[in-house]
Amino acid sequence: MVDIHCHILPALDDGAASVEEALEMAETGIQEGITHVVATPHANSEFRFDYDAVCERRNELQARLGDRLRLATGCDFHLSVENLELIRGRPTNYAINQKRYLLVEFADFAIPPTAEEALHGLQLLGLSPIITHPERNRLIRSQPQRLWRWLRQGCYIQVTAQSLLGKWGESARKQAEEWLDKEIVHFFASDAHNTHHRPLRLREAYAVVEARWGEQMAQSLFRENPLAAFEGRDLPYEPQIPSAPDLTAPPVRRRKRFIFF
Numbered sequence: 650m651v652d653i654h655c656h657i658l659p660a661l662d663d664g665a666a667s668v669e670e671a672l673e674m675a676e677t678g679i680q681e682g683i684t685h686v687v688a689t690p691h692a693n694s695e696f697r698f699d700y701d702a703v704c705e706r707r708n709e710l711q712a713r714l715g716d717r718l719r720l721a722t723g724c725d726f727h728l729s730v731e732n733l734e735l736i737r738g739r740p741t742n743y744a745i746n747q748k749r750y751l752l753v754e755f756a757d758f759a760i761p762p763t764a765e766e767a768l769h770g771l772q773l774l775g776l777s778p779i780i781t782h783p784e785r786n787r788l789i790r791s792q793p794q795r796l797w798r799w800l801r802q803g804c805y806i807q808v809t810a811q812s813l814l815g816k817w818g819e820s821a822r823k824q825a826e827e828w829l830d831k832e833i834v835h836f837f838a839s840d841a842h843n844t845h846h847r848p849l850r851l852r853e854a855y856a857v858v859e860a861r862w863g864e865q866m867a868q869s870l871f872r873e874n875p876l877a878a879f880e881g882r883d884l885p886y887e888p889q890i891p892s893a894p895d896l897t898a899p900p901v902r903r904r905k906r907f908i909f910f
């Protein structure tokens with residue numbers, strides 16, 4: 650499997666705190682059957698993204714791991730005015746393996762009204778935005794038409810593996826399931842931050858997807874699409890996004906059922 654979202658580099662953000670913890674996370678990943686990991690430190694108001702430091706830490710960790718796990722760099726890019734200015738100079742510094750896919754994260758408390766323009770601006774820089782874990786964002790869950798618009802303009806969706814296991818709450822799990830049913834998910838990733846609460850694990854979520862949505866879907870979302878993003882290729886699995894959103898309907902149906910039962 651290939652993990653495109655992981656905070657494995659030590660002492661750069663709220664991910665691995667030390668080289669030892671980073672190595673432990675890597676060992677967990679190797680045991681899970683993960684072959685490639687993209688180290689994606691935060692770029693937000695709390696953590697500055699320093700590309701040279703990111704590359705240095707990646708090279709140090711890769712040297713310790715040898716060829717047992719292939720590491721690349723990217724960024725957990727927070728969509729803010731300041732970041733949009735910064736990325737303009739060197740867009741590929743932030744991209745997965747310095748190719749063309751970019752992880753884009755929205756704040757939990759506000760989605761800017763200009764999000765569509767901002768995402769389009771990233772596309773004009775040659776980047777393909779991947780919206781990270783929208784299932785965990787209450788605002789996005791309550792405004793599915795925004796997500797639909799981003800999909801229609803060519804963005805992709807990455808779900809956190811642990812969301813499907815209920816580790817981010819029932820709402821996130823149900824939302825992930827609903828979007829899998831609708832075939833609008835493009836990637837799963839660990840978004841691992843440490844060895845315990847947010848580990849570098851994908852296997853259990855892979856098994857859930859395989860059992861309910863089939864082996865091909867699991868292969869596409871955990872291996873084939875992430876590998877294509879790693880290598881900067883077009884995605885092999887890119888489902889047709891419906892031309893009209895029916896994304897608002899299921900929550901209403903669910904609420905009715907709850908009242909009657």
Ligand SMILES: [Fe+2]
Nearest residue numbers: 654656725840
């Ligand atoms: Fe992250």
